[in-house]
Amino acid sequence: MRVFNCDHCGHLVFFDSVQCLHCGSALAFLPDELTMAALTPAPQDGPDLWRRLGPRDATQYGGRLYRLCCNHTEHEACNFAVPSSDYSELCVSCRQTRILPDLSDPANLRRWKQIEAAKRQLFYTLARLGLEPVPGRAGPVFEFLADLPGGPAILTGHQGGTITLNVAEADDDERARRRIALGEPYRTLIGHLRHESGHFYWDQLVREGDRLEAFRSLFGDERQDYAAALDAHYARGGSGNDWFLNHVSAYAAAHPWEDWAETWAHYLHMVDLLETAASYQTAVTVPDPHMALRHHVTDPFATSHPDFQDMVRQWVPLTLMLNSLNRSLGQDDAYPFALSSGAMVKLRFVHDLVQGVQPTPADPAQPLASAV
Known part of the structure; x- marks a missing residue:
């Protein structure tokens, strides 16, 4: 299993990480892209939605929308995200x-x-x-x-x-x-x-x-x-x-x-x-x-x-x-x-x-x- 970097600040993170210890960003694994990503809440786009944050120095970044797997929100048992276009409450693994x-x-x-x-x-x-x-x-x-x-x-x-x-x-x-x-x-x-x-x-x-x-x-x-x-x-x-x-x-x-x-x-x-x-x-x-x-x-x-x-x-x-x-x-x-x-x-x-x-x-x- 490779190690990853927070795509917001570049700090080392891991496959099971849920938060970057350097910049504090929420992290989730994106199965559709097979990478870790920093996410920010996006309530303006819909309930329980998160948007991919992108690099810290980006002036404009239209990151994709995701939801957190419900096994994360209910049990803190998963760090996979679900694309907003996928209407399942569970990630592809769960x-x-x-x-x-x-x-x-x-x-x-x-x-x-x-x-x-x-x-x-x-x-x-x-x-x-x-x-x-x-x-x-x-x-x-x-x-x-x-x-x-x-x-x-x-x-x-x-x-x-x-x-x-x-x-x-x-x-x-x-x-x-x-x-x-x-x-x-x-x-x-x-x-x-x-x-x-x-x-x-x-x-x-x-x-x-x-x-x-x-x-x-x-x-x-x-x-x-x-x-x-x-x-x-x-x-x-x-x-x-x-x-x-x-x-x-x-x-x-x-x-x-x-x-x-x-x-x-x-x-x-x-x-x-x-x-x-x-x-x-x-x-x-x-x-x-x-x-x-x-x-x-x-x-x-x-x-x-x-x-x-x-x-x-x-x-x-x-x-x-x-x-x-x-x-x-x-x-x-x-x-x-x-x-x-x-x-x-x-x-x-x-x-x-x-x-x-x-x-x-x-x-x-x-x-x-x-x-x-």
Whole structure:
């Protein structure tokens, strides 16, 4: 996720900012332009309307009109804006959520806010890849549910275009308990959403995109019994010691669908981290007594067709530095994976497929016609 600048005063702001700490302007993210913007109330133009403020030194500026997402005005749970021509009370991200937990419970309200924040981050990355909203199709819908006494356990997953998430995953202690119980090195809200979005886009890009045979030749035949494959995976306590030869994670070895979803999530990890590092103009020098190599990180969205090998050459030293920084603070590795050549081939498949869907990535300086 790139960092932004207040378009009124130029001060550094972030994707989840709601106010510029330098000039005091109200801030909102504009999904139709994929950028942060300073807004000023415009009651003269209509109730609850805000106008884009524009540069401080502009003498005349006719900024577009927006409304704040009602999840911001009612719950302080969103910082996306809605174009005035769009009559929905919810922004394009929040309106994808179909079912909420009981928000009268303060714990559920807190959990829901955290999950929506992660979902907005997912929306941004997918939109930058040209995948959100899905051209000509409905996007995924989300159900955020809480376990109820005596009721069935809520399982995180995807089915028929609906992504379900147990809101308990927003609790650090519960997420850590499940991660340890399942022997996972990594478990986060954004990781869950990226993984489950992979199942959604498998339907859209592989099954309906006439890429099944290419998929099966690399990931395996998804027609094998899914439930039996997962039962076997957990019965043997994982996927053996050689899963890393061809998979990004042990869970990916359970079934071709999970292999795809885990690989998809890793690809989104890659483009997001590279974009973040590039926005800080990061360069990484890998120490070597004979020939140290300096890697300049470039924005994967800066060109129409980013080269996958260039991305990998930047990604590897970047994750080494990231993990080293975490260790210096006594934290676990932020990216606890080492990807084999077999896993990289599958990441390349995802990359090529995504690039084939939208040859020209969305420019954050230009509106997304399909999102207005």
